[in-house]
Structure formats: structure tokens, C-alpha cells
Amino acid sequence: MKVADIRQSFTDPKFRHGGYAALITAIVLAILVVLNIVADQTALKWDLSEHRWFTLSPQTQAALERLRKPVTIYRLGTAGGGDPLVKELLQRYRDRCRFITVRAVDPDRNPGFVEQFRGDGGDLTAGSLIVSAGARYKTIRAEDLFHYDDSVPGRRQVTSLALEQRVTGALLYLDRARNPVIYTLSGHQEEPLDDDILRQLEAENYTVKELSLFTRSIPGDADILMVVSPKRDLTAAEAAKLRDFLAGGGRAALLIDLTRSDYPNLGSVLAGYGVAVRRLMVVEDDSSFNAGNPIFLLPRLAAHPIVAALREQKMPVLIPASQAIQTLEVKKRTVTVEPLLTTSAKAWGQTRFGDAALQRSDAAPAGPFTLAAAVSDSPGAGRSRAAKLVLMGSALFLNPQFSGSVPGNTSLLTNSLNWLSDQQGGLSIQPKSLLSLRLNMNGFQALICAGIAVILIPLAVLAAGVTVWLRRRHR
Structure with a gap:
């Protein structure tokens, strides 16, 4: 190919349009890469859960601001295991206060470590928490991190998350001389x-x-x-x-x-x-x-x-x-x-x-x-x-x-x-x-929703595509 032909290709409208599209795509990709890098380096997060599961209450935030001594929260279990909701909320405590440290301790591999905290008679199984500051500590059993509904025999249902109540209460306990x-x-x-x-x-x-x-x-x-x-x-x-x-x-x-x-x-x-x-x-x-x-x-x-x-x-x-x-x-x-x-x-x-x-x-x-x-x-x-x-x-x-x-x-x-x-x-x-409201529909309502999702929406997309194709063909 001659040099003149190469230069001529740069003036072709198709090349210019393609070049613009490629440039815009590259810019968008670059912006996404930069945003991911910035997001990875910052602790900025949004709680989009319905009941604000991952947002600490004003009372907890005030307690953390008053904290002036190192406190370690031991979560019994493996580093990769445990309830994700519990782990994420404990992370919020650590992010909010520099005096808070959260560590995972495997009770099967470290039975001696766990045994020293059984003085209050607590049943420390996997999922339990130990909030410790110096010689003082407070244990929180795994089942006390949630509230349950036992009204139906043989069917226990988790209804709400009580972790923040328990952990913040333990922090206040450690901060006081007596109860x-x-x-x-x-x-x-x-x-x-x-x-x-x-x-x-x-x-x-x-x-x-x-x-x-x-x-x-x-x-x-x-x-x-x-x-x-x-x-x-x-x-x-x-x-x-x-x-x-x-x-x-x-x-x-x-x-x-x-x-x-x-x-x-x-x-x-x-x-x-x-x-x-x-x-x-x-x-x-x-x-x-x-x-x-x-x-x-x-x-x-x-x-x-x-x-x-x-x-x-x-x-x-x-x-x-x-x-x-x-x-x-x-x-x-x-x-x-x-x-x-x-x-x-x-x-x-x-x-x-x-x-x-x-x-x-x-x-x-x-x-x-x-x-x-x-x-x-x-x-x-x-x-x-x-x-x-x-x-x-x-x-x-x-x-x-x-x-x-x-x-x-x-x-x-x-x-x-x-x-x-x-x-x-x-x-x-x-x-x-932690309860989610279910949408209950009868058979007719389910049929209508299925028809909209399976028939009407695909037909609308197909009609839009045909319309755009016909317009471009007649230009």
C-alpha cells in the first residue's frame, strides 16, 4: 500500500467515525481503571441495604470517639469463614476507630487461648466474640448476635441482628469501673x-x-x-x-x-x-x-x-x-x-x-x-x-x-x-x-409478569432494533 493511500484512509468518514469510537472507548476504559484504583485506596462505602445493616448508629459512633485505649475483638473461627454480615460490621468498627483491632482465632487450633476467657461461664463456640482490653473482657455468644422467633415449634427463624447492641455494650462495659x-x-x-x-x-x-x-x-x-x-x-x-x-x-x-x-x-x-x-x-x-x-x-x-x-x-x-x-x-x-x-x-x-x-x-x-x-x-x-x-x-x-x-x-x-x-x-x-418481605402473587398475576418478561420486553427490543435498521437503510 502506498503512503498516499494510507494518508487518504485517514480522511475517509468511516475511518474517522471508527477512530472516534475507539478513542471514546479507550477514554471510558481509562476512567474506569482510575475509578477502581481510587476506590480500592479509599474506605468510602455506601450502605444500600434496606435496614442499614452496615451503618453504625450515632450511639456507637459516640462510644468509639470516646474510646482511648486499645481494644481487641476476637472472632472465633477461621479467617476465611464466619458470617459475612458479622465480619463486615466488625470491619466498620475497625474502620471507625483506630483503637479497635479485629482478629480471627480458630478455637480448634487454639483451645488454650479460648479457655482463658471462659471465666464468666460463656459457651464460646465458633462464631462467638471476645471483646478484650487489658485484663478485662466480655464474651458474646454466637446466638446472642441475633434475635430469633421460636413461636413455631421446631422452626427457629432469625429475625434481627443484635451484634451492634452487644459489641457496643461490651465497649461501654470495658470503659466503666463497675456495672x-x-x-x-x-x-x-x-x-x-x-x-x-x-x-x-x-x-x-x-x-x-x-x-x-x-x-x-x-x-x-x-x-x-x-x-x-x-x-x-x-x-x-x-x-x-x-x-x-x-x-x-x-x-x-x-x-x-x-x-x-x-x-x-x-x-x-x-x-x-x-x-x-x-x-x-x-x-x-x-x-x-x-x-x-x-x-x-x-x-x-x-x-x-x-x-x-x-x-x-x-x-x-x-x-x-x-x-x-x-x-x-x-x-x-x-x-x-x-x-x-x-x-x-x-x-x-x-x-x-x-x-x-x-x-x-x-x-x-x-x-x-x-x-x-x-x-x-x-x-x-x-x-x-x-x-x-x-x-x-x-x-x-x-x-x-x-x-x-x-x-x-x-x-x-x-x-x-x-x-x-x-x-x-x-x-x-x-x-x-433481617426479615425480607415476600411478594405473594396468584397464578394469574404470575402469568402476566411472565408474559411481560418473556414476550413483551423482547418484542419491544426487537421492534426498536428493526426501526433503527430501517432508518439507516433509507438514508
């Missing part, structure tokens, strides 16, 4: 705390013990006294012990359900802090503030630290069959009473408990009502810290029927306890759902 101790009052037919609530308190690093004031006073290691739905009043001697505990800067959470009995002794203790439980059932006539049943209340959340995070996260709280909390006109100047949950102005109080139907009479007390309140008494003479109370007009919100389906209920309790025990950065991390 706060909660004593639950017994001897008055109180309701026991549900197992799920107890597991959540364990994740929050609380130690829960039972206490009867018949035989002893409130122990010195008690950080919080918890009274859950007593059916009988305290004796005068028990009330005196509770009064002394609070006078010394003690903290108490009192969840009082509506009963047929009065509580004069317990009421006298509450009156000393400017509050009382108003014996009525709150009925909410505003449909925006109930859950379809006028006694299943969806109250307003106040600006108090206990419920502020719930309000910011738009996490509702459901309070069933609640009494009202009343602030007394006469109270000490040092006492501050702050509402936590309130009803609408359309709420009213049912005081005739023998009536089966909810019928508002002219004499019925009118809302709005306070359903829960936080009370604090500033330090005074002979007391170095403030006394604190959280008083709620219902304990039914902790029933599994409600706490299991409304996550805000459990968070209301744990946030209250964190406020009472002065725990900064307390957890309110919710499990992340």
Missing part, C-alpha cells in the same frame, strides 16, 4: 421483668437483683430501685426505707399499674417529691394519639433527654391502660418535675371502673394528662448528689405483647434507667431486621 446495679422490689405481687427485657438490660451492662424490704434495707451497692406493677401497698416500714434511700441521693423507677387498691404509704413517699399517681384510666379520643383503641395511647414525647432521642428518631411509644401523673401544687423548691409523655387535649379520665363501655360523663376529668414524669431533687445539706425518680402510670408497656412490636417501649425503659444512673451515652440501639 450499675438494679434491685427490683418483690413481696407485693410485682410483675417480673420479661426475659427479653432482662437480656436488653444485660446488654446495657446492668446487673439486676431482686430485693424484699421485709427483711432488709436497700443495699449500699444499689444504684436504682425498680418497682414494677405492685398489687399491694408498701408497709409503713418499707416506705420509710424507700424514703431514706431517696433522701440519701438514691434513684428509683416506679411503674404503677391501675389496680383496685390504693397506695397510701407509697403515695406519701411520692408526695414528698411533689408528684402523685391519679387513679383513673386515661382515654384518648384523638385518633392521632391512639393505636386504634382509645386506651392504647401514643403520647407526645417531651424534650427531656430520656425521650428526646426517641422523638428525633421518630420512634413511637405505646402506653396501654395508663393512669395519670399529677404534679402537686405544694412541693419543695429543690424539686423539679418534668413531663416525659403527654396526651392530647381530647383525652379524658375514666373513673368508673365497673363500666364495661368507655362512656364520657360530664364529671369525667379532662386532659391533657401526663403519663410519665422525671423528678429530680437537687443536692442539699448532707447529700452529695441529686435524688431522681421516674414515675410512670403504666407498667403494661413492658408486656411482650407491646414491647416486642413497639421498639420505643424498651428504649423508654432503658433510657430512663440510663438517666437515673447518670450513664452518659447510654444505649438505645435497636436490632436491625
Whole structure:
């Protein structure tokens, strides 16, 4: 081929168009190579999962920012094995904080290493985690990284991921000198705390013990006294012990359900802090503030630290069959009473408990009502810290029927306890759902979808191709 012919080929339109296409292809490939190199060198990632599985909560991020000592998270299992979801989330911890190290340890090859961490009685099998800092550590069993539904016999279903709750709780445990101790009052037919609530308190690093004031006073290691739905009043001697505990800067959470009995002794203790439980059932006539049943209340959340995070996260709280909390006109100047949950102005109080139907009479007390309140008494003479109370007009919100389906209920309790025990950065991390919603279709709907995918879409692509070919042919 002559040189002139070669030069002439460069002026040919087909060559120029082909050259432009080749150049554009080369540029696109070069851009893709550069983007891959940049992405490989950076830790920038996007969490596109439906329930934000790989995004650490603000509470976890705050805990990691406060961490100032090396912490190693040992994942029991081989380096290449293990749950990918667990491994990826642990990687997020390591990426977020330079003090975090994550290591895989094979328990079969290193039985001696694992044995030294069995002191707390944990069952450390493959998939378990050990969070260690110096001489202190906390173990997390593999089954505690998830929540399960055992309602169907013989068919256990994983429902949600609890890893972040457990790992962040372990980090807070290592950062504290001791765990706060909660004593639950017994001897008055109180309701026991549900197992799920107890597991959540364990994740929050609380130690829960039972206490009867018949035989002893409130122990010195008690950080919080918890009274859950007593059916009988305290004796005068028990009330005196509770009064002394609070006078010394003690903290108490009192969840009082509506009963047929009065509580004069317990009421006298509450009156000393400017509050009382108003014996009525709150009925909410505003449909925006109930859950379809006028006694299943969806109250307003106040600006108090206990419920502020719930309000910011738009996490509702459901309070069933609640009494009202009343602030007394006469109270000490040092006492501050702050509402936590309130009803609408359309709420009213049912005081005739023998009536089966909810019928508002002219004499019925009118809302709005306070359903829960936080009370604090500033330090005074002979007391170095403030006394604190959280008083709620219902304990039914902790029933599994409600706490299991409304996550805000459990968070209301744990946030209250964190406020009472002065725990900064307390957890309110919710499990992340692992359930996928299935699209259920009947036979006709499945046939239509198959026809669209198998017939209509291919025909549309074929028609578009024929149209383009015909246009180019007639140019």
C-alpha cells in the first residue's frame, strides 16, 4: 500500500467515525481503571441495604470517639469463614476507630487461648466474640448476635441482628469501673421483668437483683430501685426505707399499674417529691394519639433527654391502660418535675371502673394528662448528689405483647434507667431486621409478569432494533 493511500484512509468518514469510537472507548476504559484504583485506596462505602445493616448508629459512633485505649475483638473461627454480615460490621468498627483491632482465632487450633476467657461461664463456640482490653473482657455468644422467633415449634427463624447492641455494650462495659446495679422490689405481687427485657438490660451492662424490704434495707451497692406493677401497698416500714434511700441521693423507677387498691404509704413517699399517681384510666379520643383503641395511647414525647432521642428518631411509644401523673401544687423548691409523655387535649379520665363501655360523663376529668414524669431533687445539706425518680402510670408497656412490636417501649425503659444512673451515652440501639418481605402473587398475576418478561420486553427490543435498521437503510 502506498503512503498516499494510507494518508487518504485517514480522511475517509468511516475511518474517522471508527477512530472516534475507539478513542471514546479507550477514554471510558481509562476512567474506569482510575475509578477502581481510587476506590480500592479509599474506605468510602455506601450502605444500600434496606435496614442499614452496615451503618453504625450515632450511639456507637459516640462510644468509639470516646474510646482511648486499645481494644481487641476476637472472632472465633477461621479467617476465611464466619458470617459475612458479622465480619463486615466488625470491619466498620475497625474502620471507625483506630483503637479497635479485629482478629480471627480458630478455637480448634487454639483451645488454650479460648479457655482463658471462659471465666464468666460463656459457651464460646465458633462464631462467638471476645471483646478484650487489658485484663478485662466480655464474651458474646454466637446466638446472642441475633434475635430469633421460636413461636413455631421446631422452626427457629432469625429475625434481627443484635451484634451492634452487644459489641457496643461490651465497649461501654470495658470503659466503666463497675456495672450499675438494679434491685427490683418483690413481696407485693410485682410483675417480673420479661426475659427479653432482662437480656436488653444485660446488654446495657446492668446487673439486676431482686430485693424484699421485709427483711432488709436497700443495699449500699444499689444504684436504682425498680418497682414494677405492685398489687399491694408498701408497709409503713418499707416506705420509710424507700424514703431514706431517696433522701440519701438514691434513684428509683416506679411503674404503677391501675389496680383496685390504693397506695397510701407509697403515695406519701411520692408526695414528698411533689408528684402523685391519679387513679383513673386515661382515654384518648384523638385518633392521632391512639393505636386504634382509645386506651392504647401514643403520647407526645417531651424534650427531656430520656425521650428526646426517641422523638428525633421518630420512634413511637405505646402506653396501654395508663393512669395519670399529677404534679402537686405544694412541693419543695429543690424539686423539679418534668413531663416525659403527654396526651392530647381530647383525652379524658375514666373513673368508673365497673363500666364495661368507655362512656364520657360530664364529671369525667379532662386532659391533657401526663403519663410519665422525671423528678429530680437537687443536692442539699448532707447529700452529695441529686435524688431522681421516674414515675410512670403504666407498667403494661413492658408486656411482650407491646414491647416486642413497639421498639420505643424498651428504649423508654432503658433510657430512663440510663438517666437515673447518670450513664452518659447510654444505649438505645435497636436490632436491625433481617426479615425480607415476600411478594405473594396468584397464578394469574404470575402469568402476566411472565408474559411481560418473556414476550413483551423482547418484542419491544426487537421492534426498536428493526426501526433503527430501517432508518439507516433509507438514508
